Amino acid sequence: MMNSSKSRQLRKYFSLGAGILGWFLGGVVFGFNVYAISLKQTFNYTQTELDYIASSGDWGECFQFPAGIVIDKFGPKVTCSISLIVTTMGFLLMWMATAFRIFFSSKSWLVCAFYFLTGFGPTFLVIPSMVVNCKNFDKKHLGKVLSLLSGTFGVSPAIIIVLYEGLFVQGHFEDAENQKLGEFMMMLAVLSACISVFCVVMLKTVPEDTPYDVIEQSGEAMNKTNDIHKNKNMEIHKNINDRTALVPEKTTKQIPKDMNCWQIIKTPQFYYVFLICLIIMGICISVVNNLTIIVESAQIDVNQITFTLIIPIFAVISRLFVGVLPDYIFQKWPFIPKSSILLFSCILTCISQMIFIVFNGSLIGLICASVMVALAYGVLFVHISIITINLFGLQYCGQNCGLVFLSNGFGLVLFQKLFALNYETNSPPGSHSCFGDLCTKWFFVLTSSLSFCAVFLNFCLMKIERDLHLQHDESQASSHQK
Template sequence: MALPISKLTALKILGLVIGCAGKFTTGSLFVFSVYQDAIKDTFNYTQKEVELLSSMLNIGLGVGFLPGMFYDHFGPQWASAVGLFISVSAYMLIWSSTKSVQFYSGNSWLMAIYFFVCGLGSIFTYMVALNTNIINFDKKHTGKIVGLLNAFFAGSPSVFAAMYYHLFTHGDPTDTSNQDFPGFMLLFAISFGVVDILCILFLKVRKDDSPAFVNFENDISSKNNIVTSSNSGGSHEVFCFARRNGRQSIIGDINGDNSTQNYMIADNIAERSMSLKEILLNVDYQILTWLIAFASVIGLVYANNTTVISGSLHLDQYNDRLTIIIPITNAIVSALVGVISDHFKDKFPRMWILIFGSICFTVSQILVFFFAETLGLLVVSAIFVGFGVAILWSMAPTIMKEMFYIGNLGRNWGIALLIAALIGFGIQESYGAIYDAEIGPEGDGVHCYGMKCIRGGTAICIGSGSLSIVLGIVMQLKKKLCK
């Protein structure tokens, strides 16, 4: 029985509020840079080992196709329950690691597994918060919904960073011996526990009137979607109605005696489920996925190494401010870009906005490569990264939802996250290896100083951003040629 529309709307809004809380909590993954020095000094890890922890955290997040497929099959409540168990357990293990410092100092691989599990647990919550609200609200609001959710996801690191520097750091914020990072991990465990319980209780797919659950066979019988013809001679007729640019394409097979009518959707990939093999062989999906991957790693690497960059250039006294620039910029732009893209999507395709995000990423890394020693330009580079992250994580899920079947959104988006995580792993490990290789006699064997420490890794990021721009332009040219 359908709920009254007012009650249904209220439940959807409640789900959106809880989804925002879920996205806010999962955004805590990107505050790694504020406590990485504490981990490094506590366990005497090399920069490459620290980069491994960050990479594994992101790979856990990137194994999103598994939670995505789980979500697609079992729904938000079971996905939230699994996320609750995994996240709380993982953060409690990291909290307990400081009780055995000597053991974990020689077993960074085990700590890396803990961070991997943290990322895996977080992606369950992320999928529940994102997918459920995308499904529940009409497609004309998709940009706004994704943008709002991403604003909470984006603003989260700035709040958690401020909490860390003001509540978990005693005295000099650059003195890692006075930082309570175990208590910070305990805070994460509690946060995920609370938000996942709320998701279990209140975040459900409200499919009574959801456009995601429209019976598409009804669309086929619509006079706007079918072109018919009669043949008194009883011959077999095939009718084709093709509309480009993602609209419906239907083939009708009608027998002359009108005894049977069989219709099929021919090429409207946005309105039909696709097998794993089929989606992986789809050219548009491949271009979009690799564009997302090459662009996203810049935000990941830069955010996770903000304090590494500032420390290398003796600007670490500004860490408490540098670490909140990206989240704040990200939150503001996310809230705006969703509204703007929904309003102008017919005049200005979302893909061009996504390409602009890739340009922002690339410009930011060029500024770091040449001018990171200048505090003002380092701030500007962080602002550009914030723009890029906001645009990417607001536009990419929206475009994915509009281009491909929403019932496979968890799997499709999850595969994109996995590819991004694997590329990010390679670049982060390279970043750490280059950093360690540049440690000179002026260092202490652990920390590197000077532009030489960061230029190699930054150059790789410039190349990654450039590839994402090229892929975006290829996608647009392909669409133009297919008109």
């Protein structure tokens, strides 16, 4: 029995290690900025064409719903095998493009398709890694597991940047077209193949003797039985004129019903979560992607690398530690609405956008607002998965989380377009650059208003959750009386 328990623990940690590697591969696409100039000069692309390539990778990363369907229907082995094929093929096609520069210099749409595969393929590792490890560990450790995986996801671009600058730039800073971009893509192809194979072999759901939810449900059933016997004994001694209702002092904890993606779209909770994620993540991503442009338009004489480093540093810090807080809150105060943890990201985003409006020309103001955006994005990235699992159950969490994260892609497109519209409207005729407060001011006025709407939606979601909890308590009380 002892050996069996140790074997299960060992398999759990091997699966966690595979999950960490899977999420590391998922974050590789966000290291695009380090080789963006090399890609642009290698193929002589315009800035618009380069932006399309970058957005295609981001969209591939956001399109996690198919991976969720596959993991829920066929398991981790099949899902990771798809990642092995798609991701490796994507990086090999990118390498092939660098070998035929002249042909692909006029075919940027093909490079967009190739780069989409490099973002889409790792989702078939990211989603199964999340699902398997959330099922392998007790539900009370859900936040810690997601924080560890998400933190790895955030560290990945920084490691890729260091590798590229250390091994493949080779001193060609001014002539970026001579950097070893092709060799770098080949290295990523080999790396993705190795990680995918490791996940195919090691990523497995490890069954427990008594799953966590079964313990809760069996405990609830035992409480009901004990309460029934207690009530019967009390009824024997009950005075005939006593009209006091026999209701237990504490009601049992509500366990979420497992719902698939077709069932959750019929619930109002899904649309509240979807809209909150769309607004907050869309705002944060648009600010992150355009941070150097915001600094440039503010005409602040500062090294822009300072701002590009702020986002990953604080995003990783928030992702690594933020999962511990929900675990503590949900165990200490189980009747607090689970969706209340989203308030932190919503309120922080709202404050950051107002700082961008008022202190747009101040270095300290821009740094404070950027830090808040990084923290809000990193926290929401973890909390949105926790909320989805707590509201809709763990059994179909792959497809449910994938469906919710589609909002990330829609938000990216929407707010990127809004930012570009505000920026280009205030640019001088014939110029692609804009300087002054008006370049970004009305965009931040809009985002601050929408983030305030997200706070309101969050309170509505909390009220719905609270009402359902009260209904559950009333039904439990009535069943005890019977």
